[in-house]
Amino acid sequence: MTYLLHTEDLLENNAEIFSGLIITQMKKTGGKDEVKVLQLKNITDTGEVELDELDSIMYYLGKINEKYFLREDDIIIKAKSSNYKAGIIKNLPKENFYLIPSSQLIVVRLKEKVKENKILPDFLWLFLNSKKGKKIISEKTYGSIVRFVKTDTLKEIVLSYPSIGTQEEIVKVYKKMMERKKLAQKLLSLYEEEMETFFEIAFEGEIK
Amino acid sequence: MIFFLLKKLKEQEDKADLILGLLLFRFFDLKMGEDNLKRLTNGISSSKLKKLIGTYKKSFENYDLDYSIIMEKMVKKIPEEEFKAILNEVINIKTSEELKDVVETVEDKRFPLTRRNLNFKKVEGFLGKILGLASKNRTVYFPFERSGNLPAVLKDEDSKIYVEVFHKNYYLRVVLNVLLSGKKSVAIRCSNPLLNPSFVEKQKLKKFGLVLSNLSEYDRAKYFIESPHKKFGEAPDVHRSRPVFMYLNYIIEAIEDDGIGGVILPLGALSRGGRDVLFRKEIVEKKIVDTVIEIPPEWIKNTFAKYSIIILNKNKKTDDILFVRLDEKIKTNFEEIYKNRKTVKGISSVVKLSSITGPQSQYSLLPERYIEDRHYTRSLDEIAEEIAETKAKLFELDKQISKGIEGVKSRRYY
Numbered sequence: 001m002t003y004l005l006h007t008e009d010l011l012e013n014n015a016e017i018f019s020g021l022i023i024t025q026m027k028k029t030g031g032k033d034e035v036k037v038l039q040l041k042n043i044t045d046t047g048e049v050e051l052d053e054l055d056s057i058m059y060y061l062g063k064i065n066e067k068y069f070l071r072e073d074d075i076i077i078k079a080k081s082s083n084y085k086a087g088i089i090k091n092l093p094k095e096n097f098y099l100i101p102s103s104q105l106i107v108v109r110l111k112e113k114v115k116e117n118k119i120l121p122d123f124l125w126l127f128l129n130s131k132k133g134k135k136i137i138s139e140k141t142y143g144s145i146v147r148f149v150k151t152d153t154l155k156e157i158v159l160s161y162p163s164i165g166t167q168e169e170i171v172k173v174y175k176k177m178m179e180r181k182k183l184a185q186k187l188l189s190l191y192e193e194e195m196e197t198f199f200e201i202a203f204e205g206e207i208k
Numbered sequence: 209m210i211f212f213l214l215k216k217l218k219e220q221e222d223k224a225d226l227i228l229g230l231l232l233f234r235f236f237d238l239k240m241g242e243d244n245l246k247r248l249t250n251g252i253s254s255s256k257l258k259k260l261i262g263t264y265k266k267s268f269e270n271y272d273l274d275y276s277i278i279m280e281k282m283v284k285k286i287p288e289e290e291f292k293a294i295l296n297e298v299i300n301i302k303t304s305e306e307l308k309d310v311v312e313t314v315e316d317k318r319f320p321l322t323r324r325n326l327n328f329k330k331v332e333g334f335l336g337k338i339l340g341l342a343s344k345n346r347t348v349y350f351p352f353e354r355s356g357n358l359p360a361v362l363k364d365e366d367s368k369i370y371v372e373v374f375h376k377n378y379y380l381r382v383v384l385n386v387l388l389s390g391k392k393s394v395a396i397r398c399s400n401p402l403l404n405p406s407f408v409e410k411q412k413l414k415k416f417g418l419v420l421s422n423l424s425e426y427d428r429a430k431y432f433i434e435s436p437h438k439k440f441g442e443a444p445d446v447h448r449s450r451p452v453f454m455y456l457n458y459i460i461e462a463i464e465d466d467g468i469g470g471v472i473l474p475l476g477a478l479s480r481g482g483r484d485v486l487f488r489k490e491i492v493e494k495k496i497v498d499t500v501i502e503i504p505p506e507w508i509k510n511t512f513a514k515y516s517i518i519i520l521n522k523n524k525k526t527d528d529i530l531f532v533r534l535d536e537k538i539k540t541n542f543e544e545i546y547k548n549r550k551t552v553k554g555i556s557s558v559v560k561l562s563s564i565t566g567p568q569s570q571y572s573l574l575p576e577r578y579i580e581d582r583h584y585t586r587s588l589d590e591i592a593e594e595i596a597e598t599k600a601k602l603f604e605l606d607k608q609i610s611k612g613i614e615g616v617k618s619r620r621y622y
Contacts, residue, residue, distance in 0.1 A: 010355065022302065022303050023303070023305065024238075024303050024304055024305070039305065039440055040305075040309060077580070080306055080309060091578070100426070101304065103302070103303055104305055104306060104309060106449055120209050131261065152439070153442065162619070163619075165619075166616065166619050169612060169616050169619070170616055173609060173612035173613060173616060176605055176609050176612060177609060178610055179605060180602060180605045180609065183601055183602050184602065185548065186598055187598045187602065190591060190594055190595050190598060191266055192537075193537075193586070193591055194591045194592070194595065196586065197586065197587075197588055197591060198588060201588070
C-alpha cells in the first residue's frame with residue numbers, strides 16, 4: 001500500500017465507550033416490558049451479530065438509562081471471554097425492539113459527527129478484528145483464566161486511520177470479498193448436487 | 209523430555225481442577241449473595257474446605273453432591289502466590305453469565321478435544337430437545353456422564369435429575385455444567401454403574417422415567433470381566449465381548465415400565481453380525497426400540513465414524529420402528545416426522561417389525577437399509593444453469609475486487 005494512515009487519535013475522543021448491564025439483577029427485579037439481551041453467544045466467529053436468537057427478560061423500560069439501548073452501527077466487544085471478537089449491530093428492527101448489552105460486553109458508539117466525516121463504524125469494526133487491532137487489544141488485557149478487556153484501556157487505544165474516502169473503499173472491498181467467499185461456497189455445493197444427481201440418474205439408466 | 213512434558217501437563221490438570229472447584233464455590237456464593245469464598249484468602253487446607261463445604265451443604269440441600277471428590281480435587285500443592293492470584297480472579301466474578309464463560313475456558317484447557325473426546329454438543333442438544341418435553345413429571349437419569357452437557361440441555365428445570373459421572377476426573381466439570389444450567393433438584397454421584405451403581409433402592413436398581421446417555425465414548429478397556437447387570441437380572445443377556453451392549457443393556461434396565469430412553473451410539477453397533485444379532489433380536493422382539501436416527505456426519509467434527517441416536521420406549525403401542533436419516537443438505541421437519549411417525553421419501557420410514565425380523569435382515573437397525581433413496585428434485589439442466597449464473601457473478605465480483613484493491617493501493621495521503 002502506498003497511502004499513509006494520516007491521522008492518529010485516541011478512541012476516547014471519538015466514541016462513547018461503556019460496558020453492559022448485569023442481567024441477573026434485572027431478572028430478579030422483573031417488570032412488564034420485554035427487553036432483549038445481547039450476550040457473548042450472539043456474536044459469531046466472523047464478527048457478525050445474530051439478532052435471531054436473542055434471550056429476553058421482563059423489566060421496566062423506564063428504569064434503563066437511554067444509552068444502554070443498542071443502536072445501528074454500535075460496535076460490540078467481547079470483554080470477558082477467552083475468545084476476543086468485535087461485532088457490529090446491523091439491521092436492527094425499528095419498532096418495539098429494545099436491545100441491551102450484557103455485562104460481558106463493551107459497547108463502542110462512535111459520535112455522530114465522527115461517523116460523518118472522520119471514522120466509519122464498519123472501518124473501526126474491521127480494524128478491531130484485524131491482526132493489528134487484536135494485538136493492540138491483547139496487550140491491554142489482563143487475567144490468567146479469562147482475558148478481560150477494560151473500558152478504560154479501550155479508551156486509551158490510539159487509532160490510526162486514513163481519510164473517510166479510503167475507509168469507504170476498504171470497507172467496500174472487504175464486503176465484496178465476503179460476498180465472493182459465500183458464492184464460492186455455494187458453487188461448491190452446486191457441484192456436489194450435480195455429481196449426486198448425475199450418478200443417481202446414471203445408475204437408473206435415465207440419461208439419454 | 210517426554211517425562212518433563214507429562215509432568216507439566218499433570219500440574220496444569222491439577223491447577224484446572226482447583227480452579228473448577230473454586231468456581232463451583234463461587235457459584236454457591238453468587239446464589240447466596242455472600243462472599244464465603246473469601247475465607248480462603250489466607251490459603252487453602254482440608255479443614256478450611258470442610259468448614260466452607262459445611263456452609264454450602266446447609267443452604268443447598270437439593271444438590272446431592274459428592275463433596276469428598278471435590279475436596280480431593282481441590283487440595284493441591286500450588287504456590288501460595290499463584291493460589292491467591294487465582295482466588296482473586298474467581299472472587300472478582302460477579303455474575304453467573306461471567307461464571308459460565310470462565311468455566312467454558314477452563315474446560316477447553318482441562319479437556320482439550322482429542323480423538324477420544326469429540327465434540328458431541330450438537331447431537332446432545334438435539335437429543336435433549338426431542339426428549340426434553342418427555343421429561344415433565346418424570347425422574348431423569350444420566351448414567352455414564354462425562355461432560356454434563358446432556359443434563360444441561362434438558363429444558364425442564366423442575367425435573368428431579370440423577371447423574372452418574374463415569375470418572376472422578378470429570379466430576380467437577382459435570383457438576384458445574386449441570387448447576388449452571390439452572391436445574392433445581394439434582395443428585396450427582398461418581399461411579400461406574402456397571403460395577404457399582406449409585407442409585408439403588410432395596411437391593412434393586414432404581415428405575416427412571418427418562419434415561420439419557422451418550423455412549424459414543426464408552427470405555428472398551430476395563431469393565432467387562434463379568435456381567436454385573438445380571439445381579440438385577442431383568443434386561444436381555446449380553447456377552448461380555450460386546451461392551452456397547454452391556455452399557456445399553458444397563459440403560460434399558462434402568463428405564464421404568466412406561467418410561468423412555470435416548471442413547472447416542474456408534475452407527476456400526478446397529479448392524480454388526482455375530483453375537484450382536486442376538487442382542488438386537490431381543491430388543492426388537494421385546495418392542496423396546498421406538499426410533500433410530502442417523503446423525504449427519506457434519507455434526508461431529510474430526511472423525512470419520514458415524515453416529516446414531518436410538519430412542520427406547522418400554523410402553524410402545526405400535527408394531528413398528530421409525531427410521532430417520534438426517535442430512536444437512538435437506539431441509540427436514542424432524543419434529544413433525546417424529547411426532548406423527550411419518551414416512552418421507554429419502555428421509556424417514558416407518559417399518560413393520562415383521563420386515564426387521566425376517567431371516568435376511570439380521571435384525572439390522574441401520575436406517576439406510578429401510579429408507580428409500582431420495583430423488584433429487586432438480587434436473588441436471590437446472591443445476592447447470594445455476595452453476596453458470598453463480599460463476600458469472602463470481603467473475604464479476606473478481607473484477608470489482610481487483611479494481612477496488614488497485615483503488616486502495618493507489619491512494620496517497622499525507
